[in-house]
Amino acid sequence: MSPRLLRLALPAATGAVMIAAWYGLHFWLDAEMRFLLPTPGQILAAFRDNGSDLARAALNTTEGALLGFGFAASVSFLLAVGLSLSAPVRASLYPYLMILQMTPVIIIAPILVLWVGAGLKSVTVITFLICFFPLVVNTTQGLVSTDRNLVELFAMWRASRWQQLRHLRVPAALPYFFTGLRIAATLAPIGALVGDYTAGSSAGDGGGLGFLAIIYSSQAKYPALFATAATTCVLGFIFTSGVLALSWFALHHWHDSYERSDQ
């Protein structure tokens, strides 16, 4: 078998084994306990029956995740530039960024609901808070670890601070920024989900997947709950692939991690 075919066949085989084991486990359970582990077939049926609810919730969650992620990316970038300009500023702000990072969302959520109300705003803020930290830390790291020789060279050419930032520091920090972005991309859907779970609102069909999870579990609709989980996975997958594609576009033609073989 060619290596390429193998690379497709192996995961497919693993999947088949897992589904078989799943069915096995389901039917091995006592009949009255089988509701604990719905079969893939039942979950697919739940998708069919609750498709429109799931799709709407997924869209709402995506909206919160995208907004929070987008704000986090832009705000963290600007903050990182500010932080990179001076060590004293870095020293004075870092502890508070850490504190922000340490504060659990579960505690922040009710406060946010008080401040901005339940719903999209709160979800966005919570996603923002979760994505923010890895982005700031990585980007700042990238901005301050520019090759010293190049910094000296720019100084020798009498490039202004702004020119140095624009032509040297920011481009050199891009790989770090994208590392942060990749981490944030896995966090954003989770952040939106947690936000929705703790501070979401169903008013005007505004509920997201987290809200749906609450409803389905309270109604004991377990196959639908599994379908919600699967939807979340897909969402995370889309986010991550989106950022991977973006980083490929931004980096592949110059960065060593994407070094071309056609020299």
Next chain:
Amino acid sequence: MAPVVKIDQIHKIYDSGDVPVHAVRGVSLEIQQKEFVALMGASGSGKSTLMNMLGCLDRPTRGSYLLDGVDVSLLDKNELADIRNQKLGFVFQGFNLLARTTALENVELPCLYGKTRMSSKKMRERAMYCLDIVGLSNRADHMPNQLSGGQQQRVAIARALVNEPQLLLADEPTGNLDSRTSIEVMGVFQKLNEQGITIVMVTHELDVARYCKRYLILRDGIVVRDEPTQDRSIAEIELAKLKEAETAAKLLAAGSAAA
């Protein structure tokens, strides 16, 4: 005509550590136009320190330095930076190219800054001309990671040429290169030198120094030898020899495979 470099009894004492380091202890030197000087000596003998003073990157503790007839000790920081950008070109051991930037744009970089800006069209023409001098005009749109070490160093040389310097200063320009690409780079230097550019380069390797016209040996901050190079190597000839040897080796290998 005034010598490009005229230093008289210069000293450099580093005071930063616990004990002051007397890195250069009274060097006097004249370098005329179109000279090609190798600066040799053991590690720590003060080569880089001397080069940094020649490049106006650092001031001597004592002694005078006339660069193209101008006493640089009288200049303030900005004037020093100007004279550096007008008269000097620098090549480093690590090539110091910007990664996200094509060869051509890397060569343009020094023209982007400072107060005298040329038009972008003129800048492009100059950069292209300099790439052509180092034999890389066909690689203008390549990124550094698509170029070999020797090619990257040639891009760095083109960049050093873009402001039409009189004096090219190179601190171990072949330090990161294998022997063959070192010869290629020395070939570029020899060509530039023939076109009238004065070159001073630091090197550890005698083989490399033999491409220069004059060599200085530094020991403990003092020039202990200053002579013209005997039977100087010519890069073109050495490269041709290498090629011949390679072809012969190939023929030999093919012959033994056939037998």
